[in-house]
Amino acid sequence: MFAIFKQKLLKSWLMILGWGGGLGVLGYFLLDIYGSIFQQNVDLQEYMALFPEEFLAFFGDADSLLTTEGFLGLEFFSYIPIILGIMVVSNASNLIAKPEEDGSLEIIAAQPISRSAVYWGKVLALILSVFLILFITWTGMSLAANHVETIDLSFLELFRPFLSLFAVLLVFMSLALFLSMLLPNGGSAGLIAGLLLIASYFVTSLTRLDEDLAAINRFSPLKYYQGGDAIASLNIEYLLILFGLTIGFLGLGWLLFVKRDFRFGGSGGVRLKLFMKTN
Amino acid sequence: MKDAVIEITDLHKYYGQVHALRGLNLSVALGEVFGFLGPNGAGKTTTIRCMLDLIRPNQGSITIFGIDPQDSPLAVKALIGYLPGDLNLEGEFTPRGLINYMRQLRKDIRPWEDLKVIAKRIDLDLNTKIKNLSQGNKQKVGFLQSFIGNVPLLVFDEPTLGLDPLTKQEVLTIIREEADQGKTVFFSSHILSEVQKIADRVGIIRKGKLVEIAHTVELINRSLTQATIQFTQPVDPESFVHLTNVAVLRVNQNNHAYTLEVTGEMDGLIKTLAKYPVRDVAIHRPSLEEVFLKYYKDESTEG
Numbered sequence: 001m002f003a004i005f006k007q008k009l010l011k012s013w014l015m016i017l018g019w020g021g022g023l024g025v026l027g028y029f030l031l032d033i034y035g036s037i038f039q040q041n042v043d044l045q046e047y048m049a050l051f052p053e054e055f056l057a058f059f060g061d062a063d064s065l066l067t068t069e070g071f072l073g074l075e076f077f078s079y080i081p082i083i084l085g086i087m088v089v090s091n092a093s094n095l096i097a098k099p100e101e102d103g104s105l106e107i108i109a110a111q112p113i114s115r116s117a118v119y120w121g122k123v124l125a126l127i128l129s130v131f132l133i134l135f136i137t138w139t140g141m142s143l144a145a146n147h148v149e150t151i152d153l154s155f156l157e158l159f160r161p162f163l164s165l166f167a168v169l170l171v172f173m174s175l176a177l178f179l180s181m182l183l184p185n186g187g188s189a190g191l192i193a194g195l196l197l198i199a200s201y202f203v204t205s206l207t208r209l210d211e212d213l214a215a216i217n218r219f220s221p222l223k224y225y226q227g228g229d230a231i232a233s234l235n236i237e238y239l240l241i242l243f244g245l246t247i248g249f250l251g252l253g254w255l256l257f258v259k260r261d262f263r264f265g266g267s268g269g270v271r272l273k274l275f276m277k278t279n
Numbered sequence: 280m281k282d283a284v285i286e287i288t289d290l291h292k293y294y295g296q297v298h299a300l301r302g303l304n305l306s307v308a309l310g311e312v313f314g315f316l317g318p319n320g321a322g323k324t325t326t327i328r329c330m331l332d333l334i335r336p337n338q339g340s341i342t343i344f345g346i347d348p349q350d351s352p353l354a355v356k357a358l359i360g361y362l363p364g365d366l367n368l369e370g371e372f373t374p375r376g377l378i379n380y381m382r383q384l385r386k387d388i389r390p391w392e393d394l395k396v397i398a399k400r401i402d403l404d405l406n407t408k409i410k411n412l413s414q415g416n417k418q419k420v421g422f423l424q425s426f427i428g429n430v431p432l433l434v435f436d437e438p439t440l441g442l443d444p445l446t447k448q449e450v451l452t453i454i455r456e457e458a459d460q461g462k463t464v465f466f467s468s469h470i471l472s473e474v475q476k477i478a479d480r481v482g483i484i485r486k487g488k489l490v491e492i493a494h495t496v497e498l499i500n501r502s503l504t505q506a507t508i509q510f511t512q513p514v515d516p517e518s519f520v521h522l523t524n525v526a527v528l529r530v531n532q533n534n535h536a537y538t539l540e541v542t543g544e545m546d547g548l549i550k551t552l553a554k555y556p557v558r559d560v561a562i563h564r565p566s567l568e569e570v571f572l573k574y575y576k577d578e579s580t581e582g
Contacts, residue, residue, distance in 0.1 A: 003383035103367035107424060110331050111384040112357035261334035
């Protein structure tokens with residue numbers, strides 16, 4: 001398993017550096033800019049008053065924009081689950097399904113290694129890749145927090161929203177992976193998981209405007225994502241729900257992978273005719 | 280079969296509504312080179328993938344060295360070096376990188392030096408990225424990786440696909456050498472001349488069923504043979520009527536020359552010819568290709 005894990009991780013170095021580096025720089029400059037905004041908070045309050053309340057509520061608690069938590073929540077943690085979520089869903093839905101479908105997994109699977117080793121080796125490498133991307137981003141923000149005088153955030157306080165972000169990304173990663181094991185191909189799994197991510201984002205955001213959606217929102221993974229609020233305190237229960245969902249989806253995906261045929265060139269696999277027209 | 284390395288019994292495999300294997304029975308002995316023949320879609324690759332537990336049969340059993348691949352897939356795969364038919368390799372690797380990676384996935388491996396010798400023999404550059412290699416060179420990488428393990432059984436699915444004639448020849452020589460060293464070789468192909476060249480026995484699969492299995496030479500011998508006979512004087516066509524395994528295909532106008540088709544033994548024909556003054560006899564033995572085509576011709580007339 002370690003050889004597969006290592007190879008997959010090495011293959012992902014560009015993705016890790018690209019995403020991590022880019023978001024790290026963004027995070028650094030966001031906090032740097034926050035220092036300047038803090039100096040002009042009166043102007044900013046006037047500026048914020050120009051926006052409709054609903055608009056600001058959609059993206060979070062706008063009243064707290066002048067706090068570091070509120071600022072980071074609105075400017076970074078409110079939309080980053082969508083951006084990183086799409087990246088993670090795309091990677092997870094292709095993690096095993098793509099090499100399986102294009103046949104490149106066949107010579108690996110024919111070696112004396114178990115299917116579980118193939119599955120968990122790749123999954124753990126992707127989980128570590130996501131963690132490293134967030135770690136680099138956190139490092140960028142921490143550096144800025146350390147040098148901007150007006151920011152009073154400890155490394156741990158800044159780490160908490162990243163933990164919440166990590167947990168929610170893992171849910172969508174594992175969901176996409178599970179769907180790629182269930183559906184006839186990785187593309188359809190990515191599409192469905194991506195749509196669920198966006199739906200979850202809108203349901204959770206709109207629930208702030210319409211309380212009637214609260215019943216549906218219970219099923220939205222993003223409800224359990226705290227964003228910038230986690231800087232103040234982390235809801236462990238929410239975190240456990242997200243990790244629980246991840247373990248559930250990963251376990252189901254693993255069961256499907258070890259039980260079913262490999263789908264080289266479209267052979268075998270479970271086909272859901274309700275969703276897909278198969279040939 | 281005594282000392283059977285591969286034993287397949289009543290194997291069935293469905294892909295949805297498609298019945299890909301329909302009660303396949305097959306046995307391959309220790310140390311033999313077994314050629315598995317059939318056109319595209321006959322079930323060759325499906326059979327091989329079932330042997331490696333990449334896909335699972337719906338019915339029937341397989342044992343490799345007495346081990347069921349479904350019960351102990353790792354034990355079975357540790358005994359097999361495999362070249363897939365639909366070969367696709369990760370393009371970012373160099374052949375050297377891929378081999379190094381795959382060597383980490385096995386315990387009992389051959390020394391790198393052995394692999395370098397094979398790479399040199401098939402003229403494979405180990406340091407160019409796979410994505411920049413031609414299809415033939417990718418096939419060489421696939422062939423080379425099947426020798427990574429110290430294994431007693433080599434399974435090749437269309438081993439010479441896309442290779443130039445010289446490399447093809449070298450690949451067949453290497454396969455034969457491996458067999459001579461005691462390894463069992465199971466390979467599928469639809470290129471009959473190469474099967475004929477190296478296979479000890481041949482199995483012909485048609486629509487998921489084995490329709491023929493025999494020693495290569497025996498299979499060719501037992502099939503139709505064409506004999507062209509020239510006599511120094513006219514011979515009555517009725518002279519051959521009593522030979523049940525001989526059919527007269529052509530006779531020239533003055534009954535001096537005959538083209539006959541013989542099924543199986545030639546003994547009766549030769550004894551009959553001995554009664555007449557023969558000028559020349561030409562025997563044409565069918566190639567494996569002709570034998571193979573006969574089976575598929577039979578299929579089309581059945582249908």
